[in-house]
Amino acid sequence: MTDEGSTARGDRAPGRHAPEGSGRPFAITFLVGAAALTVALAGLRxxxxxxxxxxxxxxxxxxxxxxxxxxxxxxxxxxVASLLMLVLAYLILVLLTLALTVSVAQLASLLPEYTEEITDTVADLGGGLASLGVDQKQIDTVVDAVDPGSLVGVAVSLLSSTLSVLTDLFFVITVLLFMAFDTNGTRRNLALLGDRFPDPVAALASFARGARSYMGVSATFGFIVAVIDGVVLYFMGVPGAFVWAVLAFVTNFIPNIGFVIGVIPPAAIALLEGGPSLMLAVIVVYSVINFVIQSIIQPRVVGDAVGFSATLTFLSLVFWAWLLGPLGALLAVPLSLLTRALLVEADPRARWALPLLAGKVPPEEPTPATAQD
Structure with missing residues (x-):
């Protein structure tokens, strides 16, 4: 009994029968990888x-x-084909820049007109807090913090931060120039490398298809939502309908929370312009449009091109916005597609993680025997 117990205990001794170095090197590798990732993220930021x-x-x-x-x-x-493709890309940049510039200018001229209404609303808020038994010092602190002038500055900076994405137009235009004329050569080189490195080339092709599908569908439905929102807000009498339409188009590229960002400013202006009833009407109209177009129709058109779960999409939005700022929020999904292509799809050993990223089980592949049948 003693020998058997000793043998059993000896069998369970650390490292006795386990592969040599199976525990400590993994921990060291993990720590080194985490440190390298931290340094890389700091460099990217x-x-x-x-x-x-x-x-x-x-x-x-x-x-x-x-x-x-x-x-x-x-x-x-x-x-000539490269030149026409370049002109089209430049046209997209110019139109988006002009729309954002006009929106910022209209917003800057619109908000000062509501300084008095904002002051009255803040005063009413203070009275409501007092009726609930909130200490007067705390109420004064809240009321003093809500300065109409600062609110105007914050609202303008929201659209201005989006406009800042395109402020360095010369740099973007220059990069586009080189990429447009290098596209054909890059495509030929990837075709040649496909025989030697099929997995990485296929992963990059998957990224291109996914990014193209996502950007195209988001732009199309964003334009539809913007037109509908702008027309509805105009007939509802909400000032700045064009501004809020442009904001709806831009926020359509932001997954999960884009609708919330897009509805808050027009709802606030509707509250100042027509009271709670108009604000509620704006929220209801936006919710209906968002649910029908962005929650039912748009996902069906996109299909499985993105292949990310809702949780992972939201976390990617937070991560890329933190790392790259406003542009990271707008391009969160394409950035995540590229990361998935390089780290998961390009490595056959890591493809087991694809169902976890997509949040669903992929369709079963036929077994070899079934394929032969």
């Missing part, structure tokens, strides 16, 4: 002003690339 515009140029190039393929089928010269 320090150069966010460069990484963000470069990735924006890459996404724009990928998005308009199918047009180049169609032009090439007409036997159009390669240089």
């Amino acid at each position: 320090s150069v966010a002003d460069i990484v963000g515009p470069v990735f924006l140029a890459l996404v724009l190039t990928v998005t308009v690339h199918p047009i180049r393929r169609r032009l090439e089928r007409t036997r159009m010269p390669e240089a």
Whole structure:
């Protein structure tokens, strides 16, 4: 009994029969990897002003690339096709910049008109808090903190922060110029590398398809939502309908919380303009439009191109917004698609994580015997 117990205890001794170095090297590898990741993230955050515009140029190039393929089928010269693709990308940038600029200007001229209404609303809020038994000093602190002038500045800075994404237009335009004329060569090189490195090349192709589908569908439905919102707000008598339409278009690229960001400013202006009834009407109209278009129709059109669970999409939004700022929030899904392609899809050993990222079980593949049948 003693020998058997000793043998049993000896069998369970650390490292006696386990693979040599199976515990400590894994811990060391994990710590080294975590440290390397921390340093890499710190480096990316320090150069966010460069990484963000470069990735924006890459996404724009990928998005308009199918047009180049169609032009090439007409036997159009390669240089002309590249030039037309570049002009289209520039046109998208110019239109978006003009819309945001006009929106910021209109918002800056609109909000000062409601200074008195904001003051009265804050006073009513203070009276309501007093009726609930809140200490007067705390009420005074809240009322003093809500300065109409500062509110105007915050509201303007919201759209201005989005506009700042495109402030360095010269840099984005230059990067787009090189990418547009390098697209064909890059495509040929990837085709040649496909035989030697099929998994990484297929992963990059998957990223391109997913990013193109997401950006195209988001832009299309964002435009539809913006037009509907703008027209409805105009007929409801809410000032700044064009501003809120542009905001609805931009926030359609922000997953999960884009609708909430887009509805708060027009609802606040509706409260100041027509009282709680108009504010409630704006919220109801926005909710109906968002539910029908963004929650029912848009996901069906996108299909499984993105392949992320709702939780992971939200966490990616938070992460990329923290790392790259406003541009990271707008491009959170394409950035996550590229990360998944490089870290998961390009490595056959890591593809087991794809169902976890998508939040659903993939369709069963036929067994070899079934395939032969």
